[in-house]
Amino acid sequence: MTDHELMWRIAGGSGDGIASTSQNFAKALMRAGLHVFTHRHYPSRIRGGHTYTEVRADSEPVRSRGDGFNCLLALGDSFARNPQEDAYYGNEEVKPLAENLDELNEGGVIVYDTGLLDVDEIPNFEERVEENDWHVYPLNLREIARDHGREVMRNTAGVGATAALLGIDLQYFEELMAEAMPEEILEPNVEILHYTHDMVKEEFEFTHDLRVPEGSHDEEQVLLSGSDTIAYGAIDEGCRFIAGYPMTPWTEVFTIMSQALPELGGISEQVEDEIAAAALALGASHAGVKAMSGSSGGGFALMSEPLGLAEMSETPVVLVEAMRAGPSTGLPTKPEQADLEHVLYTSQGDSNRVVLAPGTVAEAYEQSRLAFQLAYGYNIPVVLLYDQKLGGELMNVPASHFDREPNADLGAVTTEEELEEAPHGPGGKFHRYRYDAEDGVSPRSIPGQKGGHFLVTGNEHNQAGHIDEDPTNRVTQMERRMSKLDGIREFLDGQSTQTYMGPDEAEYGLVTFGSQQGTVREAVERLNDAGHSVKGIGVSDMMPYPEAEMTEFLESVDEAVVVEMNASGQFRGLTQKELGRFGGKLSSLLKYNGEPFEPAEIVAGFEASIDGEDVPDQQTTYVPAAGD
């Protein structure tokens, strides 16, 4: 983070093109040599309602949203007023401006569309501008767009205006527009972009000093979301079958895969419900294809029976779970990390699955690949757990990060040659679930292979797959299945899946999992800059739990704060359960209002915790250590 970083927020109504405009804005800045990170906020509503996206850009790497923001482009919500229901919608029209002022930093820049927004409707607007030293540039973007093209192009006018104010070269926008737009709409858009840019330069005296920072990349960058990287990781690992049912925010991965798979000769199926979706993934996997399914909280709940079947039958499958705030349908478009326990323990019987939780956009690619390696290498279901924040945020990653060999290895399967030699029971029956399997992994055969037919069943079964309730067989099979987790633990220990932050030696620790990793990293840096002695760890393995690594980390610090987006401290609970100690060392910093942490909230929460004071921000909660 540098002092002159840009935190640009575009606000408007859902359906007004806020997402695509901000995506282009971020990409333009990335092409201009900057590091970028986006943060999305949107309501569970298709058109209208307040939505915004922040683009944070810096010459240094950025891995998190910032604290507040310093440049607002308020476009107006074209769907705000329903003429038939004036009374109900009230002054929703000014939301894109009014709703964002609280988080606009001192000295910030405001560009707003006078064609759709009336500052007279905002209480004390002038006073607040003066108090906060905001620099306001009113522009009739709607009219400009209408005069030079069509009204919907006012986003382009807004971009042209902020580009002028921030000193961003228009060529990056022009190139992006040329790549994406057909000729007939490209022309007016380019005209609007230039017209607004030049007009702002000519007509306004710039009173602000915020300018886009300069930067250059050492190598070519790509702008991707967590949903992109999860999908790409799956594809590079040879996944060619996906089945799903739409549900926010999992739909993003499903959509990306559905568009990519036909190009790759793969298959995507949108089916009747989530039980079917997971069952389809099992069926395809059983038939010899690398397959995945997934959902979000409520949909994943429906998948618990196929998940259990995958465990018992040892059918490899990857299920992704994109968390949103719950319980039940909760906050459909807002992030939370409260499905951890749901994913760890859902389905009947002893849990015998792998749960991975990537922490960043780049890491989600690796963890997605890892998920398939583990699922197919060990014939076990793997859940890839992430949240709405990670799924939807965009971040630049070096293109070379993805320059790796594909891997379509089907893992623990037999060939027909091996089947001839394989252990067979009485009558030549293939022993699919042999007791003496190495690491607990008994290779499977694929339907159609000669000499390999066997029975899969969700009931306890013997070596040949037949239903068997003999107590000795039960214990042997249970122990074999459970022992796979030990082998996986050993495999993961060599993969450096946990992320360490800050100095090797420190007095305090910050512990987190999943999407808060980038924000915690920034907090660790800031705390050390401020003279504290803090190190951090972002944990990616939820099951099997990284016992050795976490023990070492927690032994090395006096106290540790676990940062997570839920109300009950689920990850802290898991840590205490798995390690059976450290209860007196672990406190929690929690946030569950539907928004991810800002770095300053973690800094403030940490400082308050070591001073024994209350956390200053009402939106976060500090829960002190309670003992074992």
Added chain:
Amino acid sequence: MSAFTAIGEDREIDREEFTPTLEPQATWCPGCGDFGVLKALKQSMPEIGRNPDEVLLVTGIGCSGKLNSYFESYGYHSIHGRSLPIARAAKLANPDLEVIAAGGDGDGYGIGGNHFMHTARENHDMTYIVFNNEIFGLTKGQTSPTSPKGHKSKTQPHGSAKDPIRPLSLALTSGASYVARTAAVNPNQAKEILTEAMQHDGFAHVDFLTQCPTWNKDARQYVPYIDVNDNDDYDFDPTDKGDAERMATEAERSLYEGEVLTGRFYVDSERPSYQEEKQAIGEMPEEPLAERYFDDDYEWERTHDMFLDRHK
């Protein structure tokens, strides 16, 4: 070389190949109609020329789910009501397999009703056998979706207030391209219908009447049955959907009045299977997807080469 050499093996198939070498745990009661399904299924295998290694039999839960224990092939005894989604994905992954799904009336028309409707709608090329004995057997005799109205059981002590499900009409309306009903007491017709169903290119639904002598003692043994295709009283064309719907309604109404109508109610050989539809729009490869994982020469694409340009 093919990874799945069992598929399309050119030899005579003996139905005894489908008899397990291990003695299955005795789970079907003496006199159970399920034995009739087993027998017909085994008999039809040599007819269609499939060997145990190229057949995937997916079942749900319940007495019908035990079919796997009595039938030697690749088997998937799955979970209650979910045989269809597992089966249809396996078929998409490897269309060369002979995929059969089986379940009971509770499994297929109750808990799995949604999957039934959608699998029929999509017209997956597979055979779905529903063991219809109008009762929950394995859970000891509760009312099922096909139990007659007024049926008394421990969970419906005052008699069911519900009309039974009409499986034939439901299959037809949902889009199944082959709809038939047969009965365990009629082994010859059962074998013929199952053979036809498996040879049919599309979703073949067979409502298989199976008596439950243990929990449904009152139930008829489905005799005497009438074969509607072989009886002058029922003049209809099974390729005509209107005729089929009329006959299905008639068969379902009369079943509860003691007249058992069986046979092929609807046969549509024109409708493309789901796989063909999907291939036609470029959403499914021509070669079985599963084969690709065994082909050492296949060049697997990378997202780095294919998709990364859009993110630059």
